[in-house]
Amino acid sequence: MRSLLSGDNLLRVISLFLAVVLWIVIAGGETVERGLTVPVELRNLPSDLETTGDLVNSVDVRVRASPGLVESLDPDQVLARIDLEGAGEGEQIIQLTADNIEVPFGFRIVRITPSLLTFNLERALSKTVPVHPRIFGTPAPGYEVADYSADPPEVTVAGPRSRVQEIESAFTEPVTVDGADMDLEADVNVGLEDPLLYLESGGSQVHVLVRIRETTGQKVFESLPVTTRGQPAKLDPSSVRVEVSGPERVLRDLSAADLRPYVNVPPEHDGVRPLPVAVEIASGYTGVNVVLTEPAEVKARLLSARRKP
Numbered sequence: 241m242r243s244l245l246s247g248d249n250l251l252r253v254i255s256l257f258l259a260v261v262l263w264i265v266i267a268g269g270e271t272v273e274r275g276l277t278v279p280v281e282l283r284n285l286p287s288d289l290e291t292t293g294d295l296v297n298s299v300d301v302r303v304r305a306s307p308g309l310v311e312s313l314d315p316d317q318v319l320a321r322i323d324l325e326g327a328g329e330g331e332q333i334i335q336l337t338a339d340n341i342e343v344p345f346g347f348r349i350v351r352i353t354p355s356l357l358t359f360n361l362e363r364a365l366s367k368t369v370p371v372h373p374r375i376f377g378t379p380a381p382g383y384e385v386a387d388y389s390a391d392p393p394e395v396t397v398a399g400p401r402s403r404v405q406e407i408e409s410a411f412t413e414p415v416t417v418d419g420a421d422m423d424l425e426a427d428v429n430v431g432l433e434d435p436l437l438y439l440e441s442g443g444s445q446v447h448v449l450v451r452i453r454e455t456t457g458q459k460v461f462e463s464l465p466v467t468t469r470g471q472p473a474k475l476d477p478s479s480v481r482v483e484v485s486g487p488e489r490v491l492r493d494l495s496a497a498d499l500r501p502y503v504n505v506p507p508e509h510d511g512v513r514p515l516p517v518a519v520e521i522a523s524g525y526t527g528v529n530v531v532l533t534e535p536a537e538v539k540a541r542l543l544s545a546r547r548k549p
Contacts, residue, residue, distance in 0.1 A: 364401070456485055
């Protein structure tokens with residue numbers, strides 16, 4: 241008996257006795273309840289399955305213990321866990337019990353709300369979709385957005401099969417062009433409208449290039465006379481309608497005298513086949529292009545040379 245109560249053994253007995261007394265003091269007597277909102281954690285989800293539907297991310301748990309324990313409880317110590325090991329594709333109905341709630345020693349689970357959780361599991365799928373940059377704002381006066389592109393132009397999206405099959409594109413963070421009078425570049429993040437989908441690694445950011453150009457317009461000139469080059473000929477019709485496009489700043493100064501419609505008449509021309517009308521634009525009008533010539537072809541009848549007397 242002496243050997244049992246001597247040395248280290250005596251200290252262990254005393255420590256155990258004090259622990260029991262302390263537990264009786266803390267846990268004994270009246271109890272109180274406390275409500276907590278705790279996160280739901282899915283464990284051992286098969287790697288080839290994805291969750292769908294309206295997932296419940298937290299549940300309300302009511303616990304009971306002595307006042308001292310309840311007051312000292314850290315909410316982060318409580319967790320609702322669901323083990324999905326061996327689960328298959330389809331609808332899952334989970335009944336939450338006290339066994340699903342992780343809580344420190346000395347607490348009793350009184351109520352779990354909701355106690356029934358329903359969700360679906362689907363096979364995972366990935367798909368490559370185009371990236372659509374989002375462009376906002378207005379360039380400087382006299383300028384406009386010519387085009388824009390993303391590099392890389394596509395990203396790979398993954399998630400539940402039914403959701404992946406529906407998605408057609410991804411989008412970027414806004415790229416503003418307010419007041420811009422030159423090309424813009426930006427590295428921006430890529431997003432998806434469906435929160436159940438995600439981007440596979442390496443595809444969360446793209447490089448966006450926005451090309452800015454001077455504002456373009458069109459201008460029409462009626463009844464411009466057509467001249468001949470090569471052989472002299474009589475033209476039918478002898479005038480055409482010409483429509484041009486280009487920077488508005490340049491078009492303001494462009495006049496009918498700066499456009500010269502003409503046809504090339506070859507020596508062997510038979511007078512039957514129509515000849516195409518070309519338009520020469522005077523120098524100094526960079527960016528101006530002919531959009532339409534109407535008619536695009538004219539008839540040409542060679543003029544005979546006068547005989548000498």
